[in-house]
Amino acid sequence: MTRYIVIVLILFVFMLPGLAAEPNNVPEAKSAVQEIPAVNTIVNKANMMAYYQGRDGKAKVTMTITSKQGQKREREFIILRKDVNDGGDQKYFVYFERPADVRRMVYIVHKHVGLQKDDDRWLYLPALDLVKRIAAGDKRTSFVGSDFLYEDISGRNLAEDTHELIETTEQLFVIKNVPKKADTVEFSYYNVSIDRKTFVPMKMDYFDKQGKLYRVIESKKIEMIQDFPTVVQSEVTDMKTSSKTEMVFSGVKYDINLDEDIFTERYLRKPPREAIR
Amino acid sequence: MIRSQAVLIVVVAVAVAFPTPAAAKDDNQNSIGSFLNELPVEVHGFYEIRSGYRLRKDKYEKDMSVMETRLQVDLASYLDWADLKVRGDVIGDMVEEQADFDLREANIFTRPLDFMDLKVGRQILTWGTGDLLFINDLFPKDWQSFFIGRDTEYLKAPSDAAKISLFSDFANLDIVYTPQFDLDRFISGERISYWNSNLGRLAGRDAIMGTDKPNQWFRDDEIAARLYKNINNYELAFYGYRGYWKSPGGQNAARSQAIFPDLNVYGTSIRGAVGKGIGNFEFGYYESDDDQNGKNPLVNNSELRFLAGYTQEVGRDFTAGFQYYVEYMLDYGQHKDSMPVGLDRDRDRHVTTVRLTKLLMNQNLRCSLFTYYSPSDKDAYMRPNINYKATDSLALEAGANIFFGDYPSTFFAQFQNNTNIYVALRYSF
Numbered sequence: 001m002t003r004y005i006v007i008v009l010i011l012f013v014f015m016l017p018g019l020a021a022e023p024n025n026v027p028e029a030k031s032a033v034q035e036i037p038a039v040n041t042i043v044n045k046a047n048m049m050a051y052y053q054g055r056d057g058k059a060k061v062t063m064t065i066t067s068k069q070g071q072k073r074e075r076e077f078i079i080l081r082k083d084v085n086d087g088g089d090q091k092y093f094v095y096f097e098r099p100a101d102v103r104r105m106v107y108i109v110h111k112h113v114g115l116q117k118d119d120d121r122w123l124y125l126p127a128l129d130l131v132k133r134i135a136a137g138d139k140r141t142s143f144v145g146s147d148f149l150y151e152d153i154s155g156r157n158l159a160e161d162t163h164e165l166i167e168t169t170e171q172l173f174v175i176k177n178v179p180k181k182a183d184t185v186e187f188s189y190y191n192v193s194i195d196r197k198t199f200v201p202m203k204m205d206y207f208d209k210q211g212k213l214y215r216v217i218e219s220k221k222i223e224m225i226q227d228f229p230t231v232v233q234s235e236v237t238d239m240k241t242s243s244k245t246e247m248v249f250s251g252v253k254y255d256i257n258l259d260e261d262i263f264t265e266r267y268l269r270k271p272p273r274e275a276i277r
Numbered sequence: 278m279i280r281s282q283a284v285l286i287v288v289v290a291v292a293v294a295f296p297t298p299a300a301a302k303d304d305n306q307n308s309i310g311s312f313l314n315e316l317p318v319e320v321h322g323f324y325e326i327r328s329g330y331r332l333r334k335d336k337y338e339k340d341m342s343v344m345e346t347r348l349q350v351d352l353a354s355y356l357d358w359a360d361l362k363v364r365g366d367v368i369g370d371m372v373e374e375q376a377d378f379d380l381r382e383a384n385i386f387t388r389p390l391d392f393m394d395l396k397v398g399r400q401i402l403t404w405g406t407g408d409l410l411f412i413n414d415l416f417p418k419d420w421q422s423f424f425i426g427r428d429t430e431y432l433k434a435p436s437d438a439a440k441i442s443l444f445s446d447f448a449n450l451d452i453v454y455t456p457q458f459d460l461d462r463f464i465s466g467e468r469i470s471y472w473n474s475n476l477g478r479l480a481g482r483d484a485i486m487g488t489d490k491p492n493q494w495f496r497d498d499e500i501a502a503r504l505y506k507n508i509n510n511y512e513l514a515f516y517g518y519r520g521y522w523k524s525p526g527g528q529n530a531a532r533s534q535a536i537f538p539d540l541n542v543y544g545t546s547i548r549g550a551v552g553k554g555i556g557n558f559e560f561g562y563y564e565s566d567d568d569q570n571g572k573n574p575l576v577n578n579s580e581l582r583f584l585a586g587y588t589q590e591v592g593r594d595f596t597a598g599f600q601y602y603v604e605y606m607l608d609y610g611q612h613k614d615s616m617p618v619g620l621d622r623d624r625d626r627h628v629t630t631v632r633l634t635k636l637l638m639n640q641n642l643r644c645s646l647f648t649y650y651s652p653s654d655k656d657a658y659m660r661p662n663i664n665y666k667a668t669d670s671l672a673l674e675a676g677a678n679i680f681f682g683d684y685p686s687t688f689f690a691q692f693q694n695n696t697n698i699y700v701a702l703r704y705s706f
Contacts, residue, residue, distance in 0.1 A: 065639070073641075073669050099669035100321055100705035110510065118550060120510045127430040129403040133512075135554040137590045145640035243639075264507065266444055270386060270394060276355070 039165050042173050043158060045199040046192070048087060051155055053228040054254030056082040058274065061249055065146045068242035074098055075144050078275055082258045088113050091263040095275040106275075108268050111154060119154075124268045131268060140185060147236045147245040152217060171196055187215070198222070198229040214239045220246075226254045322350040322364075322706060329426045329699025332677075337470040337481025342678075342697035343425045344371040349381075359387040372468065381435050394442040399435045402453060404503050404514070406546045406557035408632060409647060410602050412582045413516035413544040413561050415501055415523060416453075419462035424469050424692060426678055426699035434462050448506040455499040455520070458491045460537060463524035464692075472691035474620060475532050479685060479694065489534040491521055511549035516561070518542040526565065527576035538576045539566035554589030571608025574615040579607040586630075594636035602628040626688070627653040641666040649689060656682025656690035674701040 037045075063075040076098035082091045094107040110120040118136035125132065139151040160180060167174035173196060178189045188211060193203040200222055206215035221233035230252055237244040262272050329343040351364040364382040384398030405414040409432070422431035438455040464471045465488075470481035491497030499520030506513050518541065525535030544561030561582045568576035582605070588598035606612060609624040616622075629652070634645040647660040662676035677698040682690020 067639075071668075100323070101666075101670075101672065101703075103321055118553070120550065125430075127401070128433050129401045131403075133548055133555045133557075133588075135588050135590050135596065136550075138593050141593050142640060261444070265505075265512075266394065266442070266449070273355070 036165070036168055036173075039163050039175065042165070042175065042194060042199070043163055044087075046194045046201050047155070047158075049199045049229065050201060050231075051090070052083055052086055053230070054226070055086075056080070056256060056258040057252065057254045058256055058258075059249045059252040061247060063144070063146050063148075063245055063247050065245045066243065073145070075146065080258055080262060080275055082260070082263065091260075093262055093267065093271075093275055095271050104271075106268050106271055108263055110263065113157075122265070122268055129269070131265060146247075147238050147241075147243050148217075148247065152236065166191070168196075172202065200229050200231060223252075225252050228254055317354065319353045320350065321353075322348065323703050324348050324706075325428075325701060325703040327427065327699060327701040329697050331694070332696045332698060333694050335470050335481065335694035337466070337479060337483055338468065338695070339372055341372050342468070342695065343427065343699055345369060359385050361385055392444045394440075394444075396440045396442075397438075399437050400440065401433045402436050402438065402440065403433060404451070404516075406512075406548045406559045406586070407584050407602070408586060408588075408598055408600060408630065409649075410584055410600060410628070410630065412559045412584055413503075413514075413518070413542060413546060415499070415518045415520065415540075415542060417459045417461050417523060420464055420524070421462050421468050424464070424678055424695060426676060426697055428701075434459070448504055451503045451505075453499075453501045455501075457494045458497045458499055458521055458537065460488075460490055460521070461523045469692060469695045472686040474686070475528075479691065486525065487534045488525065489529055489536050491537060497521075509549075511547060514546045516542065516544040516546070522565070522577060527567070527573075530575065532575075536576075538568065540564065541566055544582075551587065552589070554587055557584070557586045559584040571611035572615055574612075574617075578609070578612050581605040581607065588632075592635075594640065596632075596634045598630075598632040600628075600630040602630070623653055625653060627651060638665075651687070651689065654682065654687035654690065655684065656680070656687045658689040658692070670705050672703045672705070674703070675699070 058078070058080050060078050061076070065073045065075070067073075076096070078095045078097065080093040084090060090111045092107075092109040092111065094109075096102045096105045096107070104126045106124040106126075108122045108124075112119055121134040121136075123132045123134055124130070137150070139154065139156075140149050142148070143150050143153055161177040162180060164176045164178075165173060166176045172193045175192045175194065176189055177192065179185050179187070182188065186208070187206045188209050190204055190206045192201050194201050200219060202219045204217040205213055208214045215236070215238050217234065217236045219231045219234050221231070223230055223232050225232075230249070232249045232252065233246070235244060235246045256274070258274065259272075261267065262274070267275070325347045327343055327345055327347070329341070331338070331340055331342050334340075346369045347366050349364065349366045352362070354361040362382050362384055363380075365378060365380040368377040368379060370377055380399055382399055382401060384396055384400045386394070386396045388394050402416040403414055405411060407414070409429075411418070416436050417434040419431050419434040423429070436453070436455055436459045437457065438453050438459070440451060440453045442452075443450045465486040466473075466481045466483075467485055470479050472478075473480035473484055473486075476484060499518070501518045501520070502516065504515045520540060521537040522540045523537070526538045526540065527536045528534065529536055541564040542561050543564070544559065546557065546559035548555065548557040550556075563580040563582060565577050565579045567573070568578060571578040582603065584600060584602045586598065586600035588596060591597045604626040606622065606624050613621050629650050630648065631650075632645070632647045634643065636643055643662075643664045645660075645662050645664075647662075649658040651657070657680070659679040660676065661679070662674065664672060664674045666672045675698070677696070679696050680689050680692040681696075682693065684690055685693075
């Protein structure tokens with residue numbers, strides 16, 4: 001069970017790793033070629049696209065983890081999200097359905113965007129009727145044993161990297177992100193390719209300390225749901241371990257008027273019907 | 278077991294007596310059939326084999342500490358007006374050489390009002406902030422399962438109770454009413470040898486503790502309440518309990534039977550972020566109602582209990598937790614005066630715990646160690662455990678329960694001869 005403890009989050013619905021934004025901290029792009037916005041504008045729009053569509057939302061997430069040997073493991077959960085304020089704090093409710101040994105476990109996260117404040121996380125273990133409080137963790141840790149990292153999913157705070165627009169193609173903006181504190185992460189930099197029309201991040205390439213590509217996250221399938229471009233299938237490949245994880249979203253709905261109370265102990269102990277249907 | 282069946286029958290009877298509105302509308306001759314159609318039942322559970330041995334010779338117990346196969350079936354149904362749940366274990370127990378049925382849950386949950394939840398029937402109940410230490414959680418525990426190496430979920434024994442939860446902006450209130458006292462599945466000598474103070478020696482199956490327990494419905498009842506509020510994600514709670522010592526809290530006058538004297542508990546707790554981790558504090562005043570002044574040597578004195586804990590992630594997929602716990606006996610002078618020399622207890626009992634948990638191999642391998650150490654009793658209890666998920670449905674587990682101490686009569690040291698190792702295999706579906 002504790003495997004799920006470590007990580008949280010989930011911001012999967014609407015997801016796509018990457019560009020959590022602190023607009024004020026983003027360095028201004030030097031110039032804007034015609035029709036090319038400043039770097040911080042691109043980054044902000046991509047962030048809103050990836051994490052803040054609608055006021056709230058719901059999705060069923062199915063993850064398939066395939067190891068080097070070809071062994072498959074599955075994770076399935078329903079996720080509810082509500083924004084406290086647009087572009088800012090959020091609340092998540094995650095109800096696990098598979099595998100069987102974690103069925104009915106519930107995870108609640110109150111995500112705080114401020115750099116100084118850790119997320120608040122709770123886990124409910126139904127067999128013990130136990131509400132556990134989960135200590136803040138290393139965000140570059142695997143999420144539920146998959147190849148996605150907590151930070152891929154909850155978003156990396158942009159203030160932690162410097163950003164540079166390195167390429168503009170007909171379809172994509174490519175942004176290079178270099179960590180300000182290189183010793184806190186395992187990569188030396190990563191490039192994000194963002195769709196010019198929708199601002200959906202389409203691909204992320206991670207380079208190791210030797211400058212070699214070792215990890216790729218791709219948006220495989222995008223659908224328009226209630227007029228929101230939504231990544232409904234994505235995949236991460238880890239070249240070092242030869243392992244990959246596919247993530248599929250189904251039943252995505254936005255603006256469903258989730259009650260604030262859903263993200264409290266009452267529903268942690270007894271999930272609302274919205275979460276299990 | 279008769280009670281289990283009774284609860285099950287009540288649950289089913291109530292469910293059948295209130296068909297869903299949709300079923301009622303159909304109103305044809307086959308209302309039972311349509312009711313069943315309206316009753317999609319989710320079936321889950323697991324099958325488990327568990328085997329463990331004592332590492333030391335114990336002349337009062339069998340060498341096998343645990344040797345059992347277990348099938349847990351978990352049935353859940355979500356109706357328009359309520360959720361029904363039945364979860365039970367069928368056990369083939371080779372230590373006790375019998376088959377057994379342990380009904381873990383059989384209850385109805387409903388939200389009759391916006392601000393009210395209601396759960397009635399057999400259920401597992403937990404609250405409070407301690408990690409394997411309990412102050413204000415007076416719901417029944419199964420210490421026997423815990424010490425012989427069953428899964429930690431079996432530390433919580435079921436309650437037959439009604440839980441009413443009321444929610445408001447000011448605070449939330451849980452009230453749990455248990456019409457007939459639900460005692461702990463405490464150490465009686467059946468599976469675990471223990472220090473028998475009457476005999477002045479260790480004892481086990483030769484001296485299984487007889488009990489005289491309160492068991493009249495609606496008279497020997499328990500009531501527990503929790504008033505709680507989340508203030509900026511600091512969880513504050515107040516607790517009250519009126520009932521009985523859950524494990525034996527005294528003896529009858531002939532010293533022939535363990536008894537469960539009246540107990541009231543009043544307490545509080547707080548939990549929230551502290552630095553990089555989670556801190557918690559809990560307090561409880563145990564009022565031993567049958568021995569208010571501490572003069573009765575046959576009944577536990579009142580106590581104050583305190584707990585402080587802190588948990589933090591100290592490395593990648595590596596978590597460490599620490600707790601300090603104190604039991605402070607009140608009216609200690611009376612206790613000392615009333616007890617024969619040599620049988621009196623220390624005034625305080627101090628216990629520290631350390632939990633270390635490390636996840637490896639894509640979090641499929643969990644290594645953990647939970648250690649209780651009492652500096653006042655000079656004894657300790659260690660629970661190492663390794664759990665490997667070979668596939669999504671198959672888990673392998675190995676672990677141990679290791680007791681040691683300087684004196685044979687202290688809380689953990691008395692179980693020294695029960696030190697055991699175990700392995701288990703579980704298939705979940």
